[in-house]
Amino acid sequence: MSNNDYNRRYQDVIVAAITSNVTDREYQIIITNDEMVEGELKVDSAIRADKIYTLSQSIYLRKFGKVQPEVLLKVKKQIDGWLSE
Numbered sequence: 001m002s003n004n005d006y007n008r009r010y011q012d013v014i015v016a017a018i019t020s021n022v023t024d025r026e027y028q029i030i031i032t033n034d035e036m037v038e039g040e041l042k043v044d045s046a047i048r049a050d051k052i053y054t055l056s057q058s059i060y061l062r063k064f065g066k067v068q069p070e071v072l073l074k075v076k077k078q079i080d081g082w083l084s085e
Contacts, residue, residue: 001014001016001052001072002015007057011056012054012056013057014053014054015052015053015054016047016048016049016075017048017053018031018045018047018048018064019045020044020045020046022044022045023046025046025048027048027049027050027078027082028047028050028078029046029071029074029075030044030045030046031044031045031046031067031071032044032045035068035070036065036067036068037066037067038063038066039064039066041065047067047071049078049079049082050078050082
């Protein structure tokens with residue numbers, strides 16, 4: 001989730017959990033390969049907007065992929081929803 005500028009300036013990256021356990025759950029966005037700009041999903045998956053983590057770049061192994069900007073906007077709206085309630 002964190003952009004390249006943030007990643008260059010800080011030792012951490014900000015990520016959202018992605019699961020292949022796609023159930024009807026609040027604060028998740030279903031994604032398929034159609035929503036991927038980079039990378040590939042083995043199965044349809046869900047981004048968990050309620051599971052945001054920071055990882056040290058020293059343990060960050062590789063970039064999984066990148067979703068379309070519209071998907072990232074949906075994630076941000078979901079985060080805003082649970083932050084402002």
